[in-house]
Amino acid sequence: MNTPLQKKFLTEKEVFAIYGLGIPWLRKARLTGGGPVFSKIGRNVRYSVEAIEAFLKAGESRSTSDYARRG
Template sequence: MSTLLNEKEAALRLGCSIYKLQKDRRIGSPIPFLKIGRSVRYQIEDIDAYMERQRFTSTMEYVGGRDDG
């Protein structure tokens, strides 16, 4: 079983606010999440994969605000 993080833990790992994660879920999150009852959980592997997709070596690689890989 994969390690699951709650919203607070995921936000800390990503360096963002819980509000940003909530907003992203409403508009279509670039990070997959699990809904278990009323709880939201993120798999640590999905967060790490998302962060890896945000890695660039040049500003020319960055395509106009891309944050979904």
């Protein structure tokens, strides 16, 4: 059931609960790069659903040799 107002930004706890990306990994990726795009709203870090799904989509491979060619 779709509601008129669907949540578009997630906390790191919600990202972990829904997508399985660990909180320590998310925090490290914010410092070093290479993780999903995030937004800062005051002191709060938020991830858009679209950014998380784009990040996961970009990491898809059909085989381990596909992954090796990207690196």
